[in-house]
Amino acid sequence: MSKTTNKLALIPVMFCFFAMGFVDLVGIASNYVKEDLGLNDSTANIFPSLVFFWFLIFSVPTGMLMNKIGRKKTVLLSLVVTVVSLFLPLFGENFPIMLCAFSLLGIGNALMQTSLNPLVSTVMGGGNLASTLTFGQFIKAIASFLAPYLAMWGATQVIPSFGYDWRVLFMIYFVVGILATVLLAVTPIDEPKIEGKASTFAECIKLLGTPIVLLSFFGIMCHVGIDVGTNTTAPKILMERLGMTLNDAAFATSLYFIFRTIGCLTGSFFLRVLPNRTFFIISVVMMALSMCGLFIGTEKWILYTAIALVGYGNSNIFSICFAQALTSMPDKQNEVSGLMIMGLFGGTVFPLLMGFASDAIGQAGAVIVMAIGVVYLFTYINKVHNS
Numbered sequence: 001m002s003k004t005t006n007k008l009a010l011i012p013v014m015f016c017f018f019a020m021g022f023v024d025l026v027g028i029a030s031n032y033v034k035e036d037l038g039l040n041d042s043t044a045n046i047f048p049s050l051v052f053f054w055f056l057i058f059s060v061p062t063g064m065l066m067n068k069i070g071r072k073k074t075v076l077l078s079l080v081v082t083v084v085s086l087f088l089p090l091f092g093e094n095f096p097i098m099l100c101a102f103s104l105l106g107i108g109n110a111l112m113q114t115s116l117n118p119l120v121s122t123v124m125g126g127g128n129l130a131s132t133l134t135f136g137q138f139i140k141a142i143a144s145f146l147a148p149y150l151a152m153w154g155a156t157q158v159i160p161s162f163g164y165d166w167r168v169l170f171m172i173y174f175v176v177g178i179l180a181t182v183l184l185a186v187t188p189i190d191e192p193k194i195e196g197k198a199s200t201f202a203e204c205i206k207l208l209g210t211p212i213v214l215l216s217f218f219g220i221m222c223h224v225g226i227d228v229g230t231n232t233t234a235p236k237i238l239m240e241r242l243g244m245t246l247n248d249a250a251f252a253t254s255l256y257f258i259f260r261t262i263g264c265l266t267g268s269f270f271l272r273v274l275p276n277r278t279f280f281i282i283s284v285v286m287m288a289l290s291m292c293g294l295f296i297g298t299e300k301w302i303l304y305t306a307i308a309l310v311g312y313g314n315s316n317i318f319s320i321c322f323a324q325a326l327t328s329m330p331d332k333q334n335e336v337s338g339l340m341i342m343g344l345f346g347g348t349v350f351p352l353l354m355g356f357a358s359d360a361i362g363q364a365g366a367v368i369v370m371a372i373g374v375v376y377l378f379t380y381i382n383k384v385h386n387s
Contacts, residue, residue: 008187009123009187009188009189010123011183011187012180012183012184012187013116013119013120013123013136013184014135014136014139015139015179015180015183015184016075016079016112016116016180016184017116017136017137017139017140018139018140018142018143018176018180019079019082019112019143019176019177019180020109020112020113020116020140020143021139021140021141021142021143021144021147022082022086022105022109022143022147022173022177023051023105023106023109024140024143024144024147024227024231024257025144025147025151025169025170025173026047026048026051026102026105026228026231026232027048027147027148027228027231027232027253028147028148028151028152028231028235028250028253029047029147029151029166029169030044030045030047030048030232031044031232031235031236031246031250032151032155032166032246033047033093033098035246036093037093037095040359041236041355041358041359042355042356042359043355044355045232045351045352045354045355046099046352047098047099047102048102048228048231048232048347048348048351049347049348049349049351049352049355050099050102050103050106050348051102051103051105051106051109051347051348052106052224052228052344052345052346052347052348052351053106053345053348054103054106054107054109054110055106055109055110055113055341055342055343055344055345055347055348056342056345056348057110058107058110058111058114059110059113059114059338059339059340059341059342059344060201060204060205060335060338060339060342061201061338062074062110062111062114062115062338062341063114063204063334063335063336063337063338063339064201064204064334064335064338066114066115066118066334066337066338067334070191071115071116071118071119071122071189071191071334072119072184072189072191074111074114074115075111075112075115075116075119075184076181076184076185077111078108078109078110078111078112078115078116079108079112079177079180079181079184080108080181081104081107081108081111082104082105082108082109082112082177083108083174083177083178083181084104084108085101085102085103085104085105085107085108086101086105086170086171086173086174086177087170087174088100088101088104089101089167089170090167090170090171090174093167101170110341110344113341113344114337114338114341115337116136117133117136117322117326117337117341118326118333118334118337119189120132120133120136121326121333122189122190122191123189132268133318133319133322133323134264134267134268134271134315134316134319135264135265135268137264137267137315137316137318137319138261138264138265138267138268140264141257141260141261141264141315142261143173144231144257144260144261145254145257145258145260145261147169147173147253147257148250148251148253148254148257149250149254150168150169150172151166151168151169151250152166152247152250152251153168154166154167154168154169155247156247203335204335204338204339205339207329207332207335207336207339208339210328210329212324212325212328212383213325213328213329213336213339215380215383216321216322216324216325216340216343216380216383217325217339217340217342217343218343218376218380219317219321219343219376219377219380220317220318220321220322220340220341220343220344220346221343221344221345221346221349221373222317222346222373222374222376222377223314223317223318223321223346223373223377224318224343224344224346224347224350225346225347225349225350225351225369225370225373226287226310226314226350226370226373226374227260227314227347228346228347228350228351229350229351229354229366229369229370230256230307230310230311230314230370231253231256231257232351232354233354233358233363233366233367233370234249234252234253234255234256234294234303234307235249235250235252235253236249236358236363236366237252237294237297237303237363237367238252238300238303240362240363241297241298241303241363242300242303252303252304252307255304255307255308255311256307256308256310256311257311258308258311259307259308259309259311259312259315260311260312260314260315261315262311262312262315263283263311263312263313263314263315263316264315264316267279267315267316267319270316271316271319271320276320276323276384276385277381277384277385279316279320280316280317280320280380280381280384281381282313283312283313283314283315283316283317284313284317284374284377284378284381285313286309286310286312286313287309287310287313287314287374287377288371288374288378289306289309290306290307290309290310290313291306291310291367291370291371291374292306293305293306293309294306294307294310294367294370295364295367295368295371317377320384321340321380322337322340324383324384324385325339325340326340346373350369350370350373353369354366354369354370357369
């Protein structure tokens with residue numbers, strides 16, 4: 001593939017990263033569903049947990065599927081499933097429809113995250129992988145940041161909602177998803193042929209026996225648990241401690257994604273000029289300070305500062321952990337990618353535990369669960385290579 005073709009292929013690939021960000025609408029959407037259907041925290045948190053449950057089931061098989069049909073076709077399949085998931089809520093907001101929509105959103109995102117990251121490696125030809133993935137995460141974060149605003153504007157009728165109220169968010173992302181699918185479908189991408197026999201499911205799972213792969217897997221579990229946890233819990237903290245309405249508190253989710261977006265954009269630069277380990281330490285320290293603020297904060301400025309800190313600090317954890325695992329086994333990248341994306345199952349574990357904790361002792365309980373993830377990331381520091 002020529003360098004010119006590389007640059008052209010990067011446009012639809014980055015557009016796919018935007019579509020990947022659709023999954024982050026689950027945080028604000030679950031809050032609106034909770035309010036509309038009168039659910040408690042434990043029940044409402046089923047929705048984000050359900051989305052990320054499918055990463056456990058589909059990530060490794062997707063890595064095997066890539067070996068058979070290629071990375072581009074696997075990404076296209078993921079986009080089709082995602083588009084269908086966004087279409088379903090336009091028919092209604094009852095519990096079964098939302099369960100089905102969130103399940104398909106999770107399945108589509110599991111397929112996409114497993115196949116899109118290796119596709120970036122194909123398009124860019126390797127080199128500066130953590131930095132390139134971080135730029136993709138920056139594009140993804142834009143979609144994440146827009147989601148609560150679109151829902152809020154739809155709910156308050158600031159933008160035409162066509163009778164969908166906050167669900168106009170699904171309609172807008174449905175249209176964008178179709179565009180991303182068409183763009184990637186018409187873009188030629190030359191992929192390397194897989195040499196030798198494809199790995200079996202058991203052989204893929206055995207790769208977790210490699211210490212750096214297993215530890216990176218847990219690191220990604222903690223990253224996504226904190227990510228989904230903050231996305232879902234930040235508005236609830238503002239409502240509990242400051243008496244805000246949901247529409248006002250929805251800004252907390254946007255604030256988180258604003259700083260996550262800034263973190264991804266600046267991180268793509270810092271990961272080129274700073275040792276990866278140094279930047280990882282800075283990120284985790286910011287997250288630790290954030291957990292303290294979210295636990296004890298009762299004033300708006302403290303809570304907003306804490307949300308901003310975790311947004312910036314958590315923005316590059318995924319890219320660093322993913323790159324550590326991927327570069328450790330260059331001949332098994334598809335399989336390792338599947339295992340790392342399976343780590344997004346943390347998005348199921350954390351919200352469930354946080355829901356039970358918050359029902360028991362308030363939102364401070366949810367913060368304690370996230371803080372456990374931050375503690376683990378401190379133990380991962382010595383595993384980060386300065387590349």
